[in-house]
Amino acid sequence: MVDVERAEAALVEHYPRLVRLAYLVLPPGLGRNRRVLTAHALTQRALPRGRARACVIPSQSTGRESDPGYAYVRLQVLRTALEAGLPLRRRAWPKRSPLPPLLPQVWGLRLFPRSGGADELALDQRLSALPAPARAAYVLRGLERLPDGHVRTVLEAAGVRDARAALAAADTLAPRYSLLASPEFDPCTLQARPTDLMRRRRRLQAALAATAAVAVGGALLGLPGDGGNPDGPAAPVYAQNPSARAALDPARLTKVPAGAWRSASRTDFSVWPARGDLVGDSALLRRALAVWARPGEAVRVSATPGTPSGGPAGPPQLLYADTVDRARVVILHDGLRIARYAEPVDGTAGAALDFARTDGASRGESSAVVLARTDGNVRYLLAPWVTKAAERDLVEPGSSPMELTVTDGTASPLASPATRSGACTSWNVLEVTDGSGTRLLTDLGELVPARLTSGRPGSVRDASGARARQTWAPFACSLANARGQGVRSVNAWAYAEQPLPDDSGTAAWVCTRTETWRGGGERVLAQFRTPGVAYGAVAAKAEGGPACGAKDPHVLAGVLWKSAGGEWYLLAAGSRDTESVRATGGVNGSAQGHLLAVRTKQGAQAELKGTLESGRSVSGLR
Known part of the structure; x- marks a missing residue:
């Protein structure tokens, strides 16, 4: 049993999450302003009136697991959000959920969440096309991290008649669950805009005096810049x-x-x-x-x-x-x-x-701006110093570029990877040439394309040469992880080559680092590629740290690898100034130099530590 005090404590503690849940499940046709207010209203009405039996499903998240108070208010929020999408029936007494909320209300303002990037917009559009039970299933999977069995139980408890069909419909969307934490879907972090101020003024004046309303309205219509x-x-x-x-x-x-x-x-x-x-x-x-x-x-x-x-x-x-x-x-x-x-x-x-x-943009970073994206293509406006533009497939480094027609600075459209979904088999980039050299720019769903570079941090160069394109080719598709992040440039650094233990060739280690315009939110990926494999795989990553950058040009990462003979190994590699590497935890081993190979078993986990030639210690990326 759950009493009011326990449910209230859970609601207050997890209020932002519950409101986000309601906002995502509510019908998109309500509009963003009403969805925000309705989400808050439904959450605030989720408390039991006396004592009520709570759902016993664990919430599968730290701080909420096995909390019956949270499980109860979550179920109430979900049930009323689903009811809000049901049509009103002529012969049935209407439930409270589909009706506009009496409270909270904000007079004179329109409130809506902050806008996200292209990925969030695409997810919002796809969620809007789903029925409410399927949206609820997707959100419970992604936001609450519930397994499908628990999702079915929660949906059925909330009144969904066919929970299995809801899960099947949710399967039609790609599992981009991390996007659900975006500000795009946060009804607690809001932007405010005024409502129709002129209409409000006219209504007030009409209530006071019809003659005064006509006079004042005529005067207002004559003012310049009045929003007409x-x-x-x-x-x-x-x-x-x-x-x-x-x-x-x-x-x-x-x-x-x-x-x-x-x-x-x-x-x-x-x-x-x-x-x-x-x-x-x-x-x-x-x-x-x-x-x-x-x-x-x-x-x-x-x-x-x-x-x-x-x-x-x-x-x-x-x-x-x-x-x-x-x-x-x-x-x-x-x-x-x-x-x-x-x-x-x-x-x-x-x-x-x-x-x-775009503050502080250099010549290379101010070479192009996106004019439009249509039918999977992107069209750029080029800088006046650009003398030549071409389309090049980054996945095929030896292929010839396809020259683009440029008219008054406007380039003919080229295929954009920013809006593509499904398997990645190509990655088209813009190649621009001016008096100072040739550069590669990639569309990541933003107004300004990101500049691609290659080389050791601190001495990077534009990735336009044959060797740089060869470095980028197996890892081009990893650029999809940087969409909509405000990326200024992405560098690929081939920091190590490692002979494989079974004499099947040499593996390549490449570190890719995104730099943003805001100077924060950098993302580092250590990627690993074995001979005969077309694309690299992400072995480790870090968010916001200095690793693999100009301020800390060092990196250490490891990966579990299975040989052709069926043996498992922990392979690790650091940058060339790494003097020794050691693995502890689930795998124990050490080696002099920047490479480590230790036989282990499937699923083993290890902590990596490296010592640089300067004596400084570095930790492995995770």
Whole structure:
């Protein structure tokens, strides 16, 4: 039995998780604002009125396992979230869940979670297409880490008639469970936007006096920048100081002349000229600036991690305005960010606003910006110093590049790996050439493609040479792990080669490290490849550490490997300045030098320690 006090303690302790659960299961048709408020309302109503029998299913997570209080409130939240998606019946008394929540309510504001990346958007769209029981099954698997047997029991207890069918429908989605922890699905970390301020004002005035309402409404319609048709899908104006008005004036946009980059002291986005046939379309530019400053509810806003999405502090720089693939596109730059506004050619419904951080971009990192993605292809706007562009398959290092047509800086579309799902058999990248060399850039689902480099940390080079492409080829598909993370560059370092114990050849060890625009969130992967295998495998990884980077150009990793004769070995390799390697725990062994091979058994686990030539100790990546 669960009393109110115990259930309340569980609800308070795990409130953010329970609200996230409700938000993910609620019908997407409610809209993001109402889903947020309904999720909070359903969670707050999950307490028992007196004493109630709790579900005995363990929650399979630290701090919640075998807690009947948590199991009870979770079941209540799930049941009411599922009921909220049921249609109202004419002859049945309506349940409380499908009705709009009385509390909590926020007057005058629209609340919605922060936008995630391309992966989160794709998952949200696929979840929206599932029925509510299947969404619940997917969320219980991914968020609660419940096995399928427990998921069926919880769904049946929540009133789902065919739990097996719900699980089968959930199987149609790829298990991208880590994305469920994204801010995209966090109804406790919110952005706020005003509701229709003009409509609220008019209703209040009508209640006070009809004549005054007509007079004041006419005066308001005559004010400039009032959020009417000139600003398209932007939210209405509430207050605006002179600096804000100046930042939203199309006439004050910075337009760099063509050729200015040739004599500039710096070569980055700040010297890109304004290009496109619509750079003189004041109405379009006004809408883009207004949406940047105050996006309306219908505008889809996305930003790479660590990128602020607020309005510009002053008049930004115009980089591009034209029609691209049935959409009008405007690209702006404010020194810190690239902002892309897109709207359909036949109206403003479905407008989108995307942000990417670009502060401190070098010549190579400011070579291209994404204009549009359509039908699995991506189209780039290239820097004015780019003289040649081509498409190259990174998985096939010996293949010839396919030259792209460039018209006024706009390249013809090439296949994008950012939106692809299923088996990875190719990875197409953009190859650009200018007066200083050739570079490879890859689309990772963001506005600015990531730069690919190769070599020892501290002395990396662009991965455009034959040897660098050969290093990257078996590990190109691992770039999928870096999608939507605000990645600035990715380096591949072939740090060791290891003879295999059964004389079947030499294995390669490569460390790939992503660097982000925000200077945090780096990801390191130690990858291992044996002869005759097309692709490498991730042996170990680290998040946010300095390993394999310019500040700590060292790495140590190990992997369990089965020989052709059926013997299992622990193989480990460190960078070449590793003096010795030692394994402890489930496997014991040591070796002088940077390579270690110890016979072991399947499933063994070990701790790796290395000693550098300087005497410093390093730990193995996990």
